[in-house]
Amino acid sequence: MRGSTDRLPWPIPNGPDQRRTLVDVVLAALPTALAVALGVVPLLSLVVESVSPPVTLSNYAALSESVYLTVLVRSLGIGVVITGACLAIAYPVTYWLAHACPPRYRLPVLVSFTLPLWLNYVVLNYTWVWILATDGIVNTVLTAGGVVDRPLDLLRTASGAGIGPIELPGPSLGLGFVHIYLPYVLLTMYVSMERLDYRQVEAARDLGAGSLRVFVDIVVPETYAGAIAGTLIVYARIAGAFATPQILASPSEQMIAQIITTQFYDVLDYPFAAALSVVFLLVVVVGFGIGALSTDVRAELKRW
Amino acid sequence: MERGEERRRSVSEAATVGDRSTILRTETLTKRFGGTTAVDDVSLSIDAGEFFALVGPSGCGKTTTLRMLAGLERPTAGRVEIAGRNVAGRPASDRDTNLVFQDLVLFTHMTVAGNVAYGLARDGVPRAERRSRAAEMLATVGLEGFGDRDPAALSGGQKQRVALARALVNEPAVLLLDEPLSSLDRKLRAEMRAELRRIQDDVGTTFLYVTHDQESAMSMSDRVAVMRAGRIVESGPPESLYGHPQTAFVADFLGNANLLSGRVHGQRAGAVVVDAAGGRFPAAVGEGRTPPASGADATVMIRPENLRLRGDTFAGTVRDIGYMGAHREYAVALDSGPTLQVRSGDNGDGVTVGDAVGLGVAAAAVVGAGADG
Numbered sequence: 001m002r003g004s005t006d007r008l009p010w011p012i013p014n015g016p017d018q019r020r021t022l023v024d025v026v027l028a029a030l031p032t033a034l035a036v037a038l039g040v041v042p043l044l045s046l047v048v049e050s051v052s053p054p055v056t057l058s059n060y061a062a063l064s065e066s067v068y069l070t071v072l073v074r075s076l077g078i079g080v081v082i083t084g085a086c087l088a089i090a091y092p093v094t095y096w097l098a099h100a101c102p103p104r105y106r107l108p109v110l111v112s113f114t115l116p117l118w119l120n121y122v123v124l125n126y127t128w129v130w131i132l133a134t135d136g137i138v139n140t141v142l143t144a145g146g147v148v149d150r151p152l153d154l155l156r157t158a159s160g161a162g163i164g165p166i167e168l169p170g171p172s173l174g175l176g177f178v179h180i181y182l183p184y185v186l187l188t189m190y191v192s193m194e195r196l197d198y199r200q201v202e203a204a205r206d207l208g209a210g211s212l213r214v215f216v217d218i219v220v221p222e223t224y225a226g227a228i229a230g231t232l233i234v235y236a237r238i239a240g241a242f243a244t245p246q247i248l249a250s251p252s253e254q255m256i257a258q259i260i261t262t263q264f265y266d267v268l269d270y271p272f273a274a275a276l277s278v279v280f281l282l283v284v285v286v287g288f289g290i291g292a293l294s295t296d297v298r299a300e301l302k303r304w
Numbered sequence: 305m306e307r308g309e310e311r312r313r314s315v316s317e318a319a320t321v322g323d324r325s326t327i328l329r330t331e332t333l334t335k336r337f338g339g340t341t342a343v344d345d346v347s348l349s350i351d352a353g354e355f356f357a358l359v360g361p362s363g364c365g366k367t368t369t370l371r372m373l374a375g376l377e378r379p380t381a382g383r384v385e386i387a388g389r390n391v392a393g394r395p396a397s398d399r400d401t402n403l404v405f406q407d408l409v410l411f412t413h414m415t416v417a418g419n420v421a422y423g424l425a426r427d428g429v430p431r432a433e434r435r436s437r438a439a440e441m442l443a444t445v446g447l448e449g450f451g452d453r454d455p456a457a458l459s460g461g462q463k464q465r466v467a468l469a470r471a472l473v474n475e476p477a478v479l480l481l482d483e484p485l486s487s488l489d490r491k492l493r494a495e496m497r498a499e500l501r502r503i504q505d506d507v508g509t510t511f512l513y514v515t516h517d518q519e520s521a522m523s524m525s526d527r528v529a530v531m532r533a534g535r536i537v538e539s540g541p542p543e544s545l546y547g548h549p550q551t552a553f554v555a556d557f558l559g560n561a562n563l564l565s566g567r568v569h570g571q572r573a574g575a576v577v578v579d580a581a582g583g584r585f586p587a588a589v590g591e592g593r594t595p596p597a598s599g600a601d602a603t604v605m606i607r608p609e610n611l612r613l614r615g616d617t618f619a620g621t622v623r624d625i626g627y628m629g630a631h632r633e634y635a636v637a638l639d640s641g642p643t644l645q646v647r648s649g650d651n652g653d654g655v656t657v658g659d660a661v662g663l664g665v666a667a668a669a670v671v672g673a674g675a676d677g
Contacts, residue, residue, distance in 0.1 A: 199409040202376050205396040206403045207470070208426030217422075221413040 050274035059275035075256040077166035079239030082177040086185040098193040125247040158250040176248040185230040192226020236284040327352040333382035342368045344534035357521035360531030374403040402471035404481040410455040417451030423474040441473040481513045548590030550672030562606045582640030583617040587668040603671040608647035615664020
């Protein structure tokens with residue numbers, strides 16, 4: 001068990017004893033066992049369930065029905081739109097916070113970013129019901145102010161708009177998602193933005209770059225790893241969200257997690273629900289893997 | 305594009321106005337941060353093609369001055385004129401100055417050529433011309449063929465050259481340099497000083513060089529301005545500042561100086577005879593300055609290299625000898641009290657610590673009445 005010390009080019013004087021003791025083994029084994037028991041075993045049972053009874057791929061074949069594909073594509077698309085919206089907000093806000101905000105306000109602002117994380121997200125979602133309902137705060141103000149004659153349908157309405165296969169979420173679904181996931185993107189982006197050397201911005205300005213050029217030429221290349229790390233953190237959670245679409249989506253905006261839940265709890269078709277889950281997981285893991293290929297992104301993720 | 309046009313316009317304008325020699329002028333330039341005044345009423349005038357150094361101890365406001373000239377800091381008050389136009393309210397992107405940063409700040413995600421061509425791209429120069437001008441500039445700074453390299457893979461001296469090329473390539477009216485050599489070791493720094501001079505001769509651009517290193521300032525510059533606590537104390541050619549400083553601060557800052565208080569004994573052509581520290585010797589008066597009257601108090605500066613270990617002006621005892629390689633430095637305690645630094649190239653002189661010696665004065669200068677050091 002002296003292998004680890006032998007790998008060092010020279011011994012560390014008075015360094016910690018590199019030999020593993022029984023205590024070390026137990027300390028390492030406990031969390032590993034816990035991670036396997038709680039993470040890998042349920043996942044395996046999910047895969048086993050998805051190919052039963054007894055061994056069949058018919059559950060996966062049933063997935064090709066267009067209704068499920070539509071929901072899967074919609075979920076992935078909404079994930080893209082919401083993640084994009086979070087990044088679009090986080091870029092200017094974190095740039096300002098890291099490089100323009102007076103230092104003494106920096107911590108309070110940073111803490112205020114995390115406020116939504118302190119509340120249960122179901123509660124957060126219901127605040128938007130209260131805000132956007134027909135008799136909610138927005139409509140009350142708008143009608144009382146005479147801006148509109150009739151209350152607007154803001155809650156649980158689909159936008160109906162889209163770009164190619166990507167559907168844009170309705171107002172309540174979009175707001176609810178951004179409210180919940182923006183803090184994660186803000187915090188990841190802030191770490192990156194803080195390490196952006198502001199003198200690079202000054203150097204570009206000095207050489208004649210206007211604000212847009214500075215953003216494209218300096219800010220984005222120097223901080224894109226943070227943007228990708230933020231994306232990896234929130235994307236799967238948005239695309240696979242259950243509570244937010246359940247509370248804030250229109251009936252025509254069903255998302256994948258809602259379908260899976262219906263199959264588990266109402267239809268009681270466990271193998272099919274399991275197959276849906278596995279496919280969603282695979283799609284996300286492949287996307288994640290592509291993102292994590294970049295060494296910059298790996299370095300950024302290690303900080304989290 | 306706009307910058308290129310503006311440059312041509314401003315040059316022709318300056319030419320017609322007739323004030324062609326002054327490229328950069330500041331008037332009562334002032335910067336306050338909260339309650340502290342970093343730059344206080346600085347008025348400078350720099351000629352086209354000049355190598356001008358702004359030198360002072362750290363915290364004296366020289367970098368803030370430079371940043372105001374670059375447009376990276378907004379002046380609290382005062383004017384900044386470049387080629388006859390007031391640019392005090394303009395942003396850095398809209399000024400005909402480029403800055404070489406202290407830490408260089410190369411764009412790490414671009415190649416060397418990408419760095420150098422960046423300013424050209426922002427001026428709207430077409431791609432093909434950009435490439436050839438960047439390559440040309442790299443050759444000028446001695447980095448021919450380095451265009452495709454990653455800046456991170458370059459040595460310290462090479463990075464300096466890239467930073468210089470990047471700032472020079474779009475021919476700014478004034479190149480501002482913020483102590484770019486301070487991170488280099490002594491030998492490389494000396495080499496880069498000579499290089500900077502050569503490149504400046506080559507391209508003919510006006511250089512404004514900010515540093516705390518008086519050696520760099522004097523060895524490269526046509527003129528030097530010494531700053532202290534936000535103000536310019538003195539400015540002029542390095543020889544006259546070093547040889548005939550008007551203030552004790554400048555005398556001391558630009559090199560080792562023995563400063564003695566004395567009394568004027570009599571007048572001579574371009575000099576006065578002074579009694580100080582028990583000796584009587586002539587001290588030069590700076591050109592164009594009125595010599596102090598006989599009997600008046602005067603502060604006299606004697607550089608260590610202008611004292612000899614032979615002579616009878618002063619008598620004293622050797623207290624310490626420092627061997628510096630090319631010369632020796634002696635601390636000689638005079639019988640009259642003060643201790644003088646003496647620099648001698650003589651190999652030893654057979655003098656050892658504790659010996660009684662006589663000192664001769666080769667050259668001394670009267671320091672202006674405004675002694676404040």
